[in-house]
Amino acid sequence: MSQKKIAVVIGSLRKDSLNRKLALAIAHLAPEDFTFEHVRIDDLPLYNQDDDGKQAPSVLRLKTEIAAADGLLFVTPEYNRSIPGVLKNALDNASRPYGQSAWAGKPAGVVGVSVGTVGTAAAQQHLRPILAYLDVPTMGQPEVFIQNKEGMFDDKGHIAEGSKQFLQSWVDKYVAWIKTHTGK
DSSP states (O other), rough: OOHHHHHHHHSOOOTOOHHHHHHHHHHHSOOTTEEEEOOOOTTTOOOOGGGTOOOOOHHHHHHHHHOOOSSEEEEOOTTTOOOOOOHHHHHHHHHHHHOOOOSSOOOOOEEEOOOEEEHHHHHHHHHHHHHHHHOOOOOOOOEEEEEEOSSSTTTSSOOOOOOOOHHHHHHHHHHHHHHHHHHH
């Protein structure tokens, strides 16, 4: 059984982030041959094309972590009906200089949780064309637009029974998506 390494990009910097909790819950539902490693994006400089010739150590670290991964998991909140600036900044930094994108060809899944009734639907719909441009094959169905409600996560950070079956179904399809695209 070949180990699959997933780079997890969480679009929230908040310590008690619902999306961080969702990322951890997904890891608990995945098979043992999948490992989920959260990549750090809070220390990246704002993307500036002038820096393409000498990228910051934090950018090079991010690109190395992405390159070492078999797949990607984007877990994003929704800020003002779009993706957070910190996520867009990470996407831009790791895709440059032109022709040296770390994202290219890495299969991905996109999920998110929010207190709003439509979850992170708009943010995810903004993220998907960016990923398409970056040549990231992104799983289309099922979509996961979760509204956080009382008791969604248990005291251990696992997804509560009410949403567990739905999320497990998504994880199973995601695992198949990654295996199909990595050929392993």
